[in-house]
Amino acid sequence: MDAHTFHLAIDQQVELLEKAREAELQLSNEDIAQANSKALSTRGLALLNLCISRSYTGLGGKSVVELSPDSSLVSGGIPAHGLKTGDIVKIQEQLSSSIKKSQKKETQDEGLNGVVIRSGSQKLAVALDMDKSYLSIDTAKRLRVVKVANDAPFKRMMQTFLDLKSKQPEDLPSIIKIAFGLAAYFPPVKSEIRLDFFDEQLNEVQKEAVSFALEATDLALIHGPPGTGKTQTLIEIIRQLVARDLKILVCGPSNISVDNIADKLGPFRIPMVRIGHPARLLPSVISTSLDVAIKYSSGGMLVNDIRKEMDEKLNNSKKTRNGTERRKLWEDIRDLRKECKVRERRCIEDIVRASKIVLSTLHGAGGRDIIRQNFDVVIIDEAGQALEAQSLIPLARGPSKCILAGDHLQLPPTIPRTDKTSSLRKLELSLFERLIKLHGPLIKRTLSVQYRMHEMIMKYPSIGLYDSLLLADVSVRSHLLSDLPNVIKTDETQEPLVFWDTNPHGGFGEDDTGAHESKSNAMEAEAGVQPKDIAIITPYNAQVALLSGLIKSEFPDAFSEIEIGSVDGFQGREKEAILLSLVRSNEKKEVGFLADERRLNVAMTRPRRHLCVIGDSGTVARGSVFLKGWMDFLEENADLRYPDTIMLQQ
Numbered sequence: 001m002d003a004h005t006f007h008l009a010i011d012q013q014v015e016l017l018e019k020a021r022e023a024e025l026q027l028s029n030e031d032i033a034q035a036n037s038k039a040l041s042t043r044g045l046a047l048l049n050l051c052i053s054r055s056y057t058g059l060g061g062k063s064v065v066e067l068s069p070d071s072s073l074v075s076g077g078i079p080a081h082g083l084k085t086g087d088i089v090k091i092q093e094q095l096s097s098s099i100k101k102s103q104k105k106e107t108q109d110e111g112l113n114g115v116v117i118r119s120g121s122q123k124l125a126v127a128l129d130m131d132k133s134y135l136s137i138d139t140a141k142r143l144r145v146v147k148v149a150n151d152a153p154f155k156r157m158m159q160t161f162l163d164l165k166s167k168q169p170e171d172l173p174s175i176i177k178i179a180f181g182l183a184a185y186f187p188p189v190k191s192e193i194r195l196d197f198f199d200e201q202l203n204e205v206q207k208e209a210v211s212f213a214l215e216a217t218d219l220a221l222i223h224g225p226p227g228t229g230k231t232q233t234l235i236e237i238i239r240q241l242v243a244r245d246l247k248i249l250v251c252g253p254s255n256i257s258v259d260n261i262a263d264k265l266g267p268f269r270i271p272m273v274r275i276g277h278p279a280r281l282l283p284s285v286i287s288t289s290l291d292v293a294i295k296y297s298s299g300g301m302l303v304n305d306i307r308k309e310m311d312e313k314l315n316n317s318k319k320t321r322n323g324t325e326r327r328k329l330w331e332d333i334r335d336l337r338k339e340c341k342v343r344e345r346r347c348i349e350d351i352v353r354a355s356k357i358v359l360s361t362l363h364g365a366g367g368r369d370i371i372r373q374n375f376d377v378v379i380i381d382e383a384g385q386a387l388e389a390q391s392l393i394p395l396a397r398g399p400s401k402c403i404l405a406g407d408h409l410q411l412p413p414t415i416p417r418t419d420k421t422s423s424l425r426k427l428e429l430s431l432f433e434r435l436i437k438l439h440g441p442l443i444k445r446t447l448s449v450q451y452r453m454h455e456m457i458m459k460y461p462s463i464g465l466y467d468s469l470l471l472a473d474v475s476v477r478s479h480l481l482s483d484l485p486n487v488i489k490t491d492e493t494q495e496p497l498v499f500w501d502t503n504p505h506g507g508f509g510e511d512d513t514g515a516h517e518s519k520s521n522a523m524e525a526e527a528g529v530q531p532k533d534i535a536i537i538t539p540y541n542a543q544v545a546l547l548s549g550l551i552k553s554e555f556p557d558a559f560s561e562i563e564i565g566s567v568d569g570f571q572g573r574e575k576e577a578i579l580l581s582l583v584r585s586n587e588k589k590e591v592g593f594l595a596d597e598r599r600l601n602v603a604m605t606r607p608r609r610h611l612c613v614i615g616d617s618g619t620v621a622r623g624s625v626f627l628k629g630w631m632d633f634l635e636e637n638a639d640l641r642y643p644d645t646i647m648l649q650q
């Protein structure tokens with residue numbers, strides 16, 4: 001690629017991102033401002049008639065307010081709503097309908113910004129972005145909480161591209177040049193020196209991948225099919241890099257992907273800091289968060305003292321009636337606020353500088369908390385799930401080396417509201433996948449021994465997607481549900497792969513739910529498999545709701561523990577037993593979401609000991625070559641069951 005083509009590629013990406021941003025912002029702040037409270041509430045975007053029942057200092061020193069329904073108006077707790085933990089919200093005074101539209105416009109921007117940290121049936125807790133002493137609303141009034149669209153990630157991604165475009169090609173960081181084909185990729189020369197591994201449990205392929213990543217001069221990819229110990233391999237790489245006194249930035253597309261690594265690094269007592277809002281972090285990693293580090297640092301304590309002084313002066317200013325005195329107090333507060341900011345910044349810089357490892361989301365890697373720090377190595381986990389523009393945020397900082405880990409054969413990056421034909425689907429090509437396409441297999445090492453699935457469960461994904469490379473480790477190769485404590489031996493628990501063909505004779509009808517009920521009944525109630533070890537997954541959200549209702553009425557005791565979810569929510573997770581409901585059974589033989597091999601791959605690689613597929617082979621087999629192959633495989637290798645035998649079994 002020459003410089004001109006590089007610029008064209010960037011322009012195309014920026015254009016696509018702008019489109020994606022527009023799609024995301026369909027429910028934008030302007031939209032929200034236009035709709036009245038009632039309409040927003042009906043769409044699940046607002047909670048009305050609230051009042052602040054309590055405020056306190058939460059984790060990381062954040063001011064938290066708890067909101068409860070105004071008891072004079074609402075009874076029976078918080079009504080159903082769509083606000084989730086981690087959502088960005090605005091707390092606003094709720095204007096009565098008699099207030100004129102013009103006034104409404106003026107007040108739409110006012111309010112307190114924050115993040116939902118708990119969403120219960122009686123209360124909603126919001127961690128505020130600023131200290132509660134600076135409330136810009138009258139908290140004695142009735143309040144509403146409105147979900148706010150967030151386009152900051154798009155802006156940051158677009159800015160990253162524009163910054164890259166503004167540089168002369170020769171001045172670009174070398175990794176960026178390789179990523180865009182402006183420079184060649186040279187695989188590392190194998191070192192003769194034997195590496196001392198911290199984790200001797202690593203298998204040979206994992207060790208090879210660690211050496212490969214350490215020897216690479218600029219770029220190395222670790223391809224980790226399901227359950228192959230990608231995270232374990234990355235942890236070893238990070239420990240080896242720390243031992244070489246290198247400074248590392250560890251990123252991932254989501255908070256959970258970053259926390260997963262932070263959690264596993266915890267026991268090694270390496271100085272590290274996790275950047276990010278404490279409300280969005282796993283409880284187990286909060287102690288490593290920047291907010292907590294600030295709170296307990298000497299600089300942070302000083303900042304706290306200044307804050308207290310500000311609070312005092314603020315209170316005094318409210319009390320005094322003397323104009324001169326009040327002005328003086330406000331001047332003092334302004335100066336203190338400035339000092340507070342400077343000291344806080346310095347404190348953050350000190351903490352980040354002292355940390356060997358900094359962990360943040362890809363988006364956070366462009367944030368001001370770490371923007372002035374240099375890193376030797378950037379590590380990106382779950383890189384197959386990151387938008388290319390996201391991955392470029394830390395890379396544009398110019399580290400000498402980047403190690404990307406992921407699996408481009410599982411779910412791609414999520415793109416807002418995309419239909420099959422949308423040009424936005426081009427954004428599904430991650431940097432990880434593009435690098436493999438551009439530079440070929442020499443840029444990666446593929447982990448091939450998996451520690452999750454019974455051999456029979458692993459077999460089809462291995463053949464269909466991983467060139468038959470996967471091997472089941474001896475510890476899992478033949479494990480069955482019946483090997484679990486307190487599980488008795490039945491037809492179900494001794495079988496790793498079962499296929500209920502709801503339509504073996506070629507008819508159609510989307511109702512295959514009888515099979516689910518009988519199936520979960522057989523496994524959970526009769527055989528002693530713990531409900532928490534079972535999950536039901538399906539490619540369709542609508543089916544999740546339908547199945548939830550059925551399971552709830554059929555098994556009220558186990559319902560809360562059996563997880564029922566869409567495929568997309570299960571990436572990166574596992575269960576002992578998975579019931580996979582394929583749903584599609586119709587005249588037109590449409591397979592919808594099932595046509596995506598990557599989604600299906602995620603679905604079929606979640607179980608450890610038992611996979612039960614429920615579907616209509618006639619419809620499914622017509623979906624794609626991959627699906628046809630799978631149906632043939634199941635026919636030959638699975639324990640086949642047909643709906644009319646369900647009745648006989650019960």
Ligand SMILES: Nc1ncnc2c1ncn2[C@@H]1O[C@H](COP(=O)(O)OP(=O)(O)OP(=O)(O)O)[C@@H](O)[C@H]1O
Binds near residue numbers: 206226229230232571
């Ligand atoms: N060399 C090994 N020996 C024994 N167990 C291992 C080894 N490597 C990984 N495991 C185990 O395999 C499981 C999966 O490991 P890990 O979480 O690192 O995999 P992953 O590839 O990141 O998983 P995912 O498919 O969710 O991306 C863990 O329980 C881990 O302890």
